Amino acid sequence: GAGVSQSPSNKVTEKGKDVELRCDPISGHTALYWYRQSLGQGLEFLIYFQGNSAPDKSGLPSDRFSAERTGGSVSTLTIQRTQQEDSAVYLCASSPRGGGTNLGGSPLHFGNGTRLTVT
Amino acid sequence: EDQVTQSPEALRLQEGESSSLNCSYTVSGLRGLFWYRQDPGKGPEFLFTLYSAGEEKEKERLKATLTKKESFLHITAPKPEDSATYLCAVQVKRGYQKVTFGTGTKLQVIP
DSSP: OOOOEEEOSEEEEOTTOOEEEEEEOOTTOOEEEEEEEOTTOOEEEEEEEETTEEEEOTTOOSTTEEEEEOTTSOEEEEEOSOOGGGOEEEEEEEESOTTOBTTBOOOOEEOOOEEEEEO | OOEEEEEOSEEEEETTOOEEEEEEEEOSSEEEEEEEEEOTTSOOEEEEEEOSTTOEEEETTEEEEEOSSEEEEEEOSOOGGGOEEEEEEEEESSSSOOEEEOOOEEEEEEO
């Protein structure tokens, strides 16, 4: 089936505006992750969902950032009052099982990201 | 705190010149170590999972190995199409599968 789909692929917004980024995971994947990747940097963990709940929100940089997931499927990452330092590529990934398998962890499958530019 | 360190940051090879990328990790209870490839403008693409020390996985010109402290990605006779950033990530045995990434090695293979 289809892979992880993210939209929009590119977003340019003015400082102070709110933005919504969407992630459509692979069908049947219960775990969903958001990461942020700044130019030349590694992947910074933002939030993890298991089903519709978020056991770990520890990576959200500030209270301007929030995320939700509905129906155990689509997730939306919202950034309020955007700042220039929010400019980055926002990546979403999904995984089949929250607890991995008997052999160990389950790899994450990534979308191609949303490139956010705040002017 | 879980830490993942990759070296070198960048590597330039001539086509056919074999080399290795390193991923050192410090975690309490490794569930799995992953290698990904990332091309410009794309999301990371999954390559391998390694679960325990001594394990090896191969795919075409790539071979990944794992010890208790580090993993190596060996590239044999690379081609220009192998040029990409290679990311290492670890997943730990804690309530849920948090995945921590290294900052990657940018590989350039010159024809």
